[in-house]
Amino acid sequence: MRWTQTLISTLRDAPQDAEIPSHKLMIRASLIMKLGGGLYTFLPLGLKALRKVERIVREEMDRAGALEVLMPALQPREIWDQSGRYEVLRDGMFKIRDRQDREMVLGPTHEEVITDLAARQINSYRQLPKTFYQIQTKFRDEIRPRFGLMRAKEFSMKDAYSFDVSWEAADASYQAMYDAYVRIFARCGLATKVVEADTGAMGGNFSHEFMVLADAGEDGLAECEGCTYAANLERAERATPARDPETTPQHPEAVVTPGKKTIEEVSAFLKLTPDRLIKTLIYLANGKPIAVLVPGDRDLNEHKLARALGGVTLQMADDQTIAKVTGAPVGFSGPVGLKIPVYADLDLKTPRVAAVGANVADTHLRNVLLNRDASVTEFYDLVIVREGDACPRCGKRLREKRGIEVGHVFKLGTKYSKTFDAGYLDADGNRQISVMGCYGIGVTRTLQAIIEQSHDANGIIWPLSVAPYQVCLVVPNTQHAESVRVAEDFLKTLEAQGVDVLFDDRDERPGVKFKDADLLGIPIRVVVSERSLADGKVEIKLRTEADKKMIPLADAVAFVESIIRGEK
Numbered sequence: 150m151r152w153t154q155t156l157i158s159t160l161r162d163a164p165q166d167a168e169i170p171s172h173k174l175m176i177r178a179s180l181i182m183k184l185g186g187g188l189y190t191f192l193p194l195g196l197k198a199l200r201k202v203e204r205i206v207r208e209e210m211d212r213a214g215a216l217e218v219l220m221p222a223l224q225p226r227e228i229w230d231q232s233g234r235y236e237v238l239r240d241g242m243f244k245i246r247d248r249q250d251r252e253m254v255l256g257p258t259h260e261e262v263i264t265d266l267a268a269r270q271i272n273s274y275r276q277l278p279k280t281f282y283q284i285q286t287k288f289r290d291e292i293r294p295r296f297g298l299m300r301a302k303e304f305s306m307k308d309a310y311s312f313d314v315s316w317e318a319a320d321a322s323y324q325a326m327y328d329a330y331v332r333i334f335a336r337c338g339l340a341t342k343v344v345e346a347d348t349g350a351m352g353g354n355f356s357h358e359f360m361v362l363a364d365a366g367e368d369g370l371a372e373c374e375g376c377t378y379a380a381n382l383e384r385a386e387r388a389t390p391a392r393d394p395e396t397t398p399q400h401p402e403a404v405v406t407p408g409k410k411t412i413e414e415v416s417a418f419l420k421l422t423p424d425r426l427i428k429t430l431i432y433l434a435n436g437k438p439i440a441v442l443v444p445g446d447r448d449l450n451e452h453k454l455a456r457a458l459g460g461v462t463l464q465m466a467d468d469q470t471i472a473k474v475t476g477a478p479v480g481f482s483g484p485v486g487l488k489i490p491v492y493a494d495l496d497l498k499t500p501r502v503a504a505v506g507a508n509v510a511d512t513h514l515r516n517v518l519l520n521r522d523a524s525v526t527e528f529y530d531l532v533i534v535r536e537g538d539a540c541p542r543c544g545k546r547l548r549e550k551r552g553i554e555v556g557h558v559f560k561l562g563t564k565y566s567k568t569f570d571a572g573y574l575d576a577d578g579n580r581q582i583s584v585m586g587c588y589g590i591g592v593t594r595t596l597q598a599i600i601e602q603s604h605d606a607n608g609i610i611w612p613l614s615v616a617p618y619q620v621c622l623v624v625p626n627t628q629h630a631e632s633v634r635v636a637e638d639f640l641k642t643l644e645a646q647g648v649d650v651l652f653d654d655r656d657e658r659p660g661v662k663f664k665d666a667d668l669l670g671i672p673i674r675v676v677v678s679e680r681s682l683a684d685g686k687v688e689i690k691l692r693t694e695a696d697k698k699m700i701p702l703a704d705a706v707a708f709v710e711s712i713i714r715g716e717k
């Protein structure tokens with residue numbers, strides 16, 4: 150392809166709303182163009198790279214035995230009511246009406262549609278196992294779309310769904326997808342970290358996320374310095390710190406704390422460090438009030454709380470509910486004398502002398518011992534893990550990292566197959582329910598994550614496997630006929646071998662061409678100049694290396710091909 154015949158408009162500066170390196174580079178290198186908030190057009194260069202990521206995904210899905218289908222993005226509301234997820238996801242979905250005033254949604258995911266497909270297409274155990282996949286556009290009404298393709302309103306995903314006769318068989322399907330994901334990301338040149346993850350609105354039993362470590366990542370994760378334990382912060386557990394039990398002969402003493410509501414305010418006022426306070430939070434669990442206690446210097450992890458209570462739906466209690474169950478306004482709740490279930494973090498199980506809200510306006514209680522002065526229904530690990538906590542597996546130190554989630558595999562179980570009656574007749578003719586798994590890869594997000602992980606001050610550094618062009622052919626002086634003739638020969642020969650070549654045939658200064666080649670991140674740069682040809686050579690430089698090589702003209706094509714085959 151000749152530069153003058155395609156559409157590449159590189160920019161010196163990134164637009165103001167581009168905050169992270171990959172977003173800036175995608176715009177500057179003319180891969181994508183913004184249409185509106187969270188909406189992007191793929192320009193020819195970006196689309197070429199995207200298609201290569203898609204091809205890798207498709208090849209590995211096919212290799213793993215998954216069957217490609219294509220489901221509608223436009224879905225009737227009824228199937229979302231049937232699964233009960235319309236209410237769960239409603240604010241995050243684009244909802245529209247057709248001319249008959251029927252409500253439809255633009256699919257943010259396809260569990261409902263695929264389970265309906267399986268319910269109607271699969272009848273016998275002989276048809277199982279089956280894994281279906283598609284590469285398709287998804288829609289999410291993001292509150293704050295940002296970071297380019299990382300959090301867009303419209304994006305491309307590969308989603309796959311497995312159906313099996315049993316939980317054991319479902320494990321095999323899960324593992325097959327897990328292994329395929331490892332291969333996909335490796336082929337995309339991405340280093341990923343696999344972490345245990347929360348299942349959230351998807352439901353199901355366990356799941357893993359494939360994370361690309363990056364400071365700009367929106368997900369927090371914890372990894373152990375001593376073993377392989379790694380988990381999303383939503384999920385991460387900690388070993389409960391060992392401490393000596395405390396006691397005091399003194400009894401709870403009311404202290405007037407006028408207007409002091411937050412941990413910081415109370416801590417400063419009572420001259421107690423935050424870990425000497427116990428935070429009392431009032432929630433509604435499936436609509437019923439509960440109290441949750443965590444050490445004053447820690448934050449509650451709602452995901453862990455919801456899971457500990459058997460997958461309840463949690464809501465922070467409103468001011469009225471708090472006044473009703475505690476008898477005091479917000480900010481003065483405490484566990485002493487509460488008549489609702491009280492759940493506390495495991496760290497509080499070892500008695501410690503602490504201060505708590507008194508359930509009286511403008512008042513706290515000092516010298517409280519939880520085991521003596523209050524009744525706790527149950528202790529669980531409930532706080533958000535932080536750097537320095539102990540690993541739940543080996544006790545060594547946990548480190549905090551940021552990551553970009555590019556893939557997610559879930560073992561779903563029978564949540565959807567039960568609802569949609571997706572089952573089969575077993576060998577004895579009895580009706581059974583299929584066990585499901587679901588597996589997603591953010592295809593457009595993966596493309597951007599590759600850039601986030603692989604760039605330098607000069608631009609993108611594409612891995613060969615997904616680079617829009619593998620070779621950038623530069624003729625510094627297009628007035629030199631011999632250089633142009635050799636370059637055109639080169640272009641023709643390499644393209645005939647199936648190599649993607651971009652020939653910079655612009656009438657531009659050499660410096661501009663070299664700068665653009667670096668910005669575009671094309672892995673192999675071949676320079677044909679009057680000077681190199683005088684020695685019968687061309688100059689070949691890899692984007693990943695500083696050194697140039699002078700290669701005899703006759704060997705140049707073979708040399709480039711050997712780099713592409715991974716031999717050089």
Ligand SMILES: [Zn+2]
Nearest residue numbers: 373376540543
């Ligand atoms: Zn560990």
